[in-house]
Structure formats: structure tokens, C-alpha cells
Amino acid sequence: MLKNATLFNLTNYKDLNWKTVFVVLFLIAFFIRFPFFFRDYIDRDESTFIIMAQSWINGHLPYTQLWDLKPPITFLFFATVISVFGKSFIAIRLAGVFLVAITALFTYGIGTKITSKKVSFWCAIFCVLFQSMFGSLQGVMSEHICTMFFAAGVYLLFAKQNQGWYFITGILFGLSVMSKLNMAYPLLALGIYFLWKAVHEKQFWYSFQRLFVMGIGFVCLIISTAIPYYLQNEITTWWQSIFEAPLAYSGSKQHSVVKTLPVVFVILGLLYAGFASKVIDFKSKQLQLLTVITIGILLSFMQAGKVNGHYLIQLYPFILVPAGMAISKLPSIKKKYTVIVIFLLVFLPVEAYLEYGNIVSNKMKKGTFFNGEGIDVPRYIVDNEIETKNIFFTEYHIGYWVLDETPPTKAATHPSSITRDELFPFMKNPRQTGIEELRYILEVVQPKTVITRKGKKIFDKKLEEFNSYIDGYLEKNYALVKTIDRGLIYQRLE
Structure with a gap:
């Protein structure tokens, strides 16, 4: 040309x-x-x-x-x-x-x-x-x-x-x-x-x-x-x-x-x-x-x-x-x-070269080029017939799309939106605060499965009230059933 x-x-x-x-x-x-x-x-x-x-x-x-x-x-x-x-x-x-x-x-x-x-x-x-x-x-x-x-x-x-x-x-x-x-x-x-x-x-x-x-x-x-x-x-x-x-x-x-x-x-x-x-x-x-x-x-x-x-x-x-x-x-x-x-x-595009190596490595280990917990966690859930009713992704929320599910509430569409009290009036949300929304999701909706990320606070480190509540609630009411790379899969206790 x-x-x-x-x-x-x-x-x-x-x-x-x-x-x-x-x-x-x-x-x-x-x-x-x-x-x-x-x-x-x-x-x-x-x-x-x-x-x-x-x-x-x-x-x-x-x-x-x-x-x-x-x-x-x-x-x-x-x-x-x-x-x-x-x-x-x-x-x-x-x-x-x-x-x-x-x-x-x-x-x-x-x-x-x-x-x-x-x-x-x-x-x-x-x-x-x-x-x-x-x-x-x-x-x-x-x-x-x-x-x-x-x-x-x-x-x-x-x-x-x-x-x-x-x-x-x-x-x-x-x-x-x-x-x-x-x-x-x-x-x-x-x-x-x-x-x-x-x-x-x-x-x-x-x-x-x-x-x-x-x-x-x-x-x-x-x-x-x-x-x-x-x-x-x-x-x-x-x-x-x-x-x-x-x-x-x-x-x-x-x-x-x-x-x-x-x-x-x-x-x-x-x-x-x-x-x-x-x-x-x-x-x-x-x-x-x-x-x-x-x-x-x-x-x-x-x-x-x-x-x-x-x-x-x-x-x-x-x-x-x-x-x-x-x-x-x-x-x-x-x-x-x-x-x-x-x-x-x-x-200059060194990140691309590293990612080429990553997908080849993933293909050799797992048999697929597709990689990441947002894919691997949903695959495990499907393969093991884990309950997805009202599933709650606090991380890797692309998993909703992979599983054909929707977030439990409007505010949970982007996980961080739960903590943004100032946005709730514009969502036409019945709850007025983030902590009230989080309590509603866990205590009323009661998702059967919750996904979090290993080695990372679920919410911003500054939000101690949110993290303290959800950490305590998961410890009391959920059991960790599988760790996939950094993805943690919790299931609700009966």
C-alpha cells in the first residue's frame, strides 16, 4: 500500500x-x-x-x-x-x-x-x-x-x-x-x-x-x-x-x-x-x-x-x-x-508482550486463552452447580454477565456504588444509605453465594463501617467453599 x-x-x-x-x-x-x-x-x-x-x-x-x-x-x-x-x-x-x-x-x-x-x-x-x-x-x-x-x-x-x-x-x-x-x-x-x-x-x-x-x-x-x-x-x-x-x-x-x-x-x-x-x-x-x-x-x-x-x-x-x-x-x-x-x-508496548505470554501460559495450564477470575469463578460455579440465586459479586462483577444473572439491587450494579450515599436519591432506591443497602442485600435478599477477592478489603480501606460489617457477617453466616486464584467463593450456611 x-x-x-x-x-x-x-x-x-x-x-x-x-x-x-x-x-x-x-x-x-x-x-x-x-x-x-x-x-x-x-x-x-x-x-x-x-x-x-x-x-x-x-x-x-x-x-x-x-x-x-x-x-x-x-x-x-x-x-x-x-x-x-x-x-x-x-x-x-x-x-x-x-x-x-x-x-x-x-x-x-x-x-x-x-x-x-x-x-x-x-x-x-x-x-x-x-x-x-x-x-x-x-x-x-x-x-x-x-x-x-x-x-x-x-x-x-x-x-x-x-x-x-x-x-x-x-x-x-x-x-x-x-x-x-x-x-x-x-x-x-x-x-x-x-x-x-x-x-x-x-x-x-x-x-x-x-x-x-x-x-x-x-x-x-x-x-x-x-x-x-x-x-x-x-x-x-x-x-x-x-x-x-x-x-x-x-x-x-x-x-x-x-x-x-x-x-x-x-x-x-x-x-x-x-x-x-x-x-x-x-x-x-x-x-x-x-x-x-x-x-x-x-x-x-x-x-x-x-x-x-x-x-x-x-x-x-x-x-x-x-x-x-x-x-x-x-x-x-x-x-x-x-x-x-x-x-x-x-x-514501548511491553504490557502487550507480557499479556501474550500470559494467555499462552493460561492455554497450557487450563486449556483456554480466556483468563481471569471473572471467567474462572463463574465456570466453577456452573460446573459444580452452585446456587446462583441473588448471587452477590463484591469483586469480578463481570461474572453477572457470564452467568446470565443480575446484581441483587440497583445500587450493587457497580460494587462501589453501594457506598455512595449521595447517589441513592437518584436511583429511586428505597434505602437511603449505603450501610442500610448492604444490610438489606445480606439480611433480606440473602444471596446464596457471595464472591470476594483474596488479600483485598471488600470496600475502600477508609470505609471501616462497611468492611467491619460485611467481614463479620460473612464469617458468621457464610462458609468459604473454594478459592480460585484470588477469587473467594462463599456459600450461605443453612
Whole structure:
């Protein structure tokens, strides 16, 4: 596809086209992420999205049977994959490969509107790498979904100039916000930027039209998510779960803004240094726009009071292009150091290499590539005909999906939600506190089987009341019947 070229020696970048770039990006993403196709779960949030999606497929709108603190488009993405391909870890993780590759492709497209294809191509490659390495990024996260939609919208802002495309851009931004609500921050920053440019450049009417059409697309998307709830007389559930609950949650958190400042200062400092040294052209409208988006995302981090590794996914398409432009102006690497650079690039996805070894080892020991307690524990339960009535997973809760079961209550959909008292009013939950909910599950629902994790407190270490109660209750009323790796299977005493 590339004439006389290899990945590390592309001599004819001008011949690059979108199809070729996508194929390269997809193959890199697939290679890095493939060994994680067989893992039970990579992040607890991903497991929750799958369970919520399955509930939707079974006929229950999100937040009605089960409940989680994410907007509905995230669940719709998973529900679509499961509806088409069935209950398949491979299909879900392959969908993640497409998300990463498409986001990187739009990063390439954004770059081509500002800089060379060569710089854009390598920015796209690093976008794949950074979205797929370290921590929980090999799973399919809500950040992967919302960032793809937002990057596509930004590309259209750069590439298309008629009102029809502005409407589509608004829809894409709506999909992004309805995948992860904090993307409202960069969207608001964009709106303020456009208004400022309108006043500064005396093109208010043109900019107003542009914003108005995008706004219509955005509002249409938001309304479309409300229609199913309206038809089922659940519109208050839609409003409270999507908008009121996140505000209550963010207002109750104890995370400090100070914790986010190192990341914020580093990124803003690098941008300022680039503009001040004129390595990055501050007069470029496209670069101004990317900077505004970056600031908006950083503000959302500060509001959250923390920066998890998967949060950074939202930044990569917008910071890699100016970073790549700045790096491209540095002196060229001497040929004798090229081998070192290639070695570092090849060595970078070391987690993938380790996981390849893990699945081969698991195949040799257990006869299957699929691994993890979230798979092994349910398999043992089925093979030994252990009672699953009202089964309660305090860990490895992807097991509900594997066993075709549901959590015992709404609050137990994500195990940590049990401890979030501030969210209970929005779940329409009869219990008002987490400890009351936990007592209800164990003393009233009385699950026959409880799954916990060896060597780890069931709830956060700071929640002594929760841990003390459940530890004592399990000791008195349950017997440990099997340990599978770190998974502990308890059965209720008669």
C-alpha cells in the first residue's frame, strides 16, 4: 500500500491516504490490544458498562433496572456490539480497537489541516500507543468512546464549512457529552472561543449562525436520548440520573484540586513554552482551537479533583498535534541513534508482550486463552452447580454477565456504588444509605453465594463501617467453599 516504504522509513509521506493510514493504525492497535481480548475484565467500569448494556438489551432502559453514573450513549455502544455479536469478550475488545484506530485517524486528519502528513502520521501512531498502554487503557472505557466522537467533530470543524456539516458536528459533540459528561467543559470552552472570535473579528452573524446550527444538532441528540424515557413515563429518571446525579457526586467528593495541578501545569507550561518560543504558531486558528479544547479538558480534571490514567485519553488527539509540530522543528536524530529510537518504539508496548505470554501460559495450564477470575469463578460455579440465586459479586462483577444473572439491587450494579450515599436519591432506591443497602442485600435478599477477592478489603480501606460489617457477617453466616486464584467463593450456611 505504501510504495517503497516501511513503518520506520516512510520516504513518501505525500502519498499517504486515509485508507492506508487507517490500516496501519488499526494493525498497530490490534497488535497491542489483542492479548487483552481474552481477559475477564481490565477495569471495573468496563464490566459495569457491559452489565448495563445487557440490561438494556433485555428490555430495561438504563437507570430503570440497574444503575450507573454514566450517560446512556456509553451503554448504547456496548449494547450495539452485544446485540450484533452476542455475548463476546472478543467482539467488545475488537470494537475497542476500532475506537482507538478511528480516534487516531481523526487525529491524523486534524494534523493534516495544520501541519505535514509526516507529522500528522506519527501523531496518529502515538495516539494509538497512548490510548492502548498502561493501566486500564486496554479495556473499552467511556473515554475511548467520547474522545472518538469529539475528535471527529473537531476534524469536521477544520475540514467543512457549510451548515449541514455544522449540524453533524453538533450531533457528534452531543454523542461525546452523552458518553461522558465532562466533555461539556471543552465544548463550552469552544463556544466561548467562537463568540470571542466573532467579536474580535467582527463576524458576529457568521459565527452566530455557525454556533446556532451546531447547537441545534447538539440539542437534537440530547433530546433523542430522552424520547425512550418519555415514552415510558421515566423522564425524571433520565434527567436525575444523567444530570443531577453527577453534580451531586462531584459535589460530595473529597478529591483535592491540588492533586491535578502537576498535570495541568506541565501541559499548560509546555503549550506556553511552544507559543512563547514561536515553535508553535499562536496565530494559527486551528492551534488556538486545540489549545482551548485542551484547557477545557484540564478544567474538567480540576473539577473532578483527580487525573486517572484513562482520563488522559481525552487529551491525546488535541495535544499530540502541537507536540508533534514542536518536535518536528528540533534537530534531526543522527542515523546512529535511529536504531535506539526504533528499539524504544518497539519496546514501548511491553504490557502487550507480557499479556501474550500470559494467555499462552493460561492455554497450557487450563486449556483456554480466556483468563481471569471473572471467567474462572463463574465456570466453577456452573460446573459444580452452585446456587446462583441473588448471587452477590463484591469483586469480578463481570461474572453477572457470564452467568446470565443480575446484581441483587440497583445500587450493587457497580460494587462501589453501594457506598455512595449521595447517589441513592437518584436511583429511586428505597434505602437511603449505603450501610442500610448492604444490610438489606445480606439480611433480606440473602444471596446464596457471595464472591470476594483474596488479600483485598471488600470496600475502600477508609470505609471501616462497611468492611467491619460485611467481614463479620460473612464469617458468621457464610462458609468459604473454594478459592480460585484470588477469587473467594462463599456459600450461605443453612
